[in-house]
């Protein structure tokens with residue numbers, strides 16, 4: 081029988097039907113990727129391209145990242161596919177989001193939907209008990225403790241006192257003394273060594289660190305309660321001062337092998353606690369070592385390029401300095417944090433500078449995010465930079481304009497859709513206040529004590545954000 085126009089021969093239709101049934105039955109994952117409409121309600125796999133075989137779109141992403149406009153990678157695809165699109169990055173299929181609401185939903189999702197994803201080498205460096213990779217209840221508890229520690233007024237007061245001593249007493253004093261004329265300073269290097277020292281003192285300065293002892297005790301307590309089967313009986317726990325005597329005690333314990341086993345289990349558990357603490361101290365040092373100095377350096381760069389903002393910042397800080405010295409008072413952390421325009425400068429630096437370009441998560445099951453499907457095992461790239469530099473979210477996004485925050489102070493305080501330099505949801509950076517405080521202290525002493533002329537420098541965005549030449553400036557002490 082001749083096929084009629086518009087109808088297929090029965091044998092072809094039957095073969096197609098059989099193929100569909102086989103793929104659905106035996107290759108469910110392939111089926112899920114073939115179709116866009118899925119079981120999970122109306123969720124669709126976003127449109128996009130998986131790029132080259134094996135390499136995916138990673139070369140295109142890196143190529144853009146090295147250019148002066150890293151966001152061009154997402155901009156081009158947003159035009160074609162929308163603000164949420166599929167791609168293939170760092171060896172895995174991925175959904176990329178530059179949509180503020182979708183990004184917010186991913187950040188707020190818990191470990192039953194998404195877990196953090198970092199390249200293997202970074203995972204190994206951080207360790208499996210690092211707060212950055214922990215999930216579920218344990219992450220929430222470590223996060224709560226870290227937040228309470230970093231936001232405590234005692235820590236802020238200590239950091240302020242230490243930083244004032246370090247910035248004024250050592251760094252800037254050396255600039256004053258280097259020959260009377262202008263000194264050449266690399267802001268990035270100076271900020272790095274200052275911030276690193278301050279955080280090391282705050283985190284592992286056991287000599288003066290009551291907070292550190294407190295944090296360590298808290299970690300030990302909640303870990304002891306975490307796993308019932310290794311619960312520590314505090315009655316049998318050796319006190320710190322008994323530790324030296326442990327060898328002698330062991331002989332006594334040997335008479336009771338059951339008890340000795342229990343003691344060994346406790347010691348193993350203690351080592352696990354120490355591991356947890358030391359792993360997380362390293363994590364806390366990662367942002368200290370890099371993000372805060374970059375924030376300071378970028379602020380100096382943007383201010384150097386915007387004399388009007390520099391002048392207003394200087395006036396605000398000079399006014400504070402005069403007010404405090406008239407009263408014979410020293411500056412407290414609350415003084416720095418109450419400098420409105422200085423905070424706007426920091427907020428705008430965070431928006432424009434995108435110190436953390438984005439974060440990656442991995443879907444632990446098929447997840448539906450505001451109508452978009454993220455299949456199990458896929459990554460999600462929440463690309464902060466794409467949102468921060470989106471003209472639909474921030475007017476004239478490539479301009480450094482601290483005044484834009486005048487009527488949007490609420491948006492800048494912590495995380496809101498459209499502004500997420502510190503992430504959001506359960507993993508919102510606990511160091512947010514500390515980062516702002518340290519940047520404010522540095523800027524205050526720089527603008528109230530010195531004038532500077534900046535040399536040419538360019539911002540590099542990959543693999544991490546930094547100034548190519550370290551932001552050299554020629555500083556001259558102010559005479560008034």
Ligand code: HEM
Nearest residue numbers: 211212223367371372375435436501502503507509511515
């Ligand atoms: C400009 C400075 C900083 C920026 C831009 C920044 C950015 C971020 C971002 C985006 C996250 C979220 C990561 C994720 O969702 O997976 C984060 C998490 C974190 N940050 Fe920061 N950070 C800064 C400074 C600091 C400081 C000063 C500290 C502490 C000394 C700190 C400690 C942490 C910790 C412990 C986490 C992990 C929180 C968790 O997973 O529960 N950060 N930071």
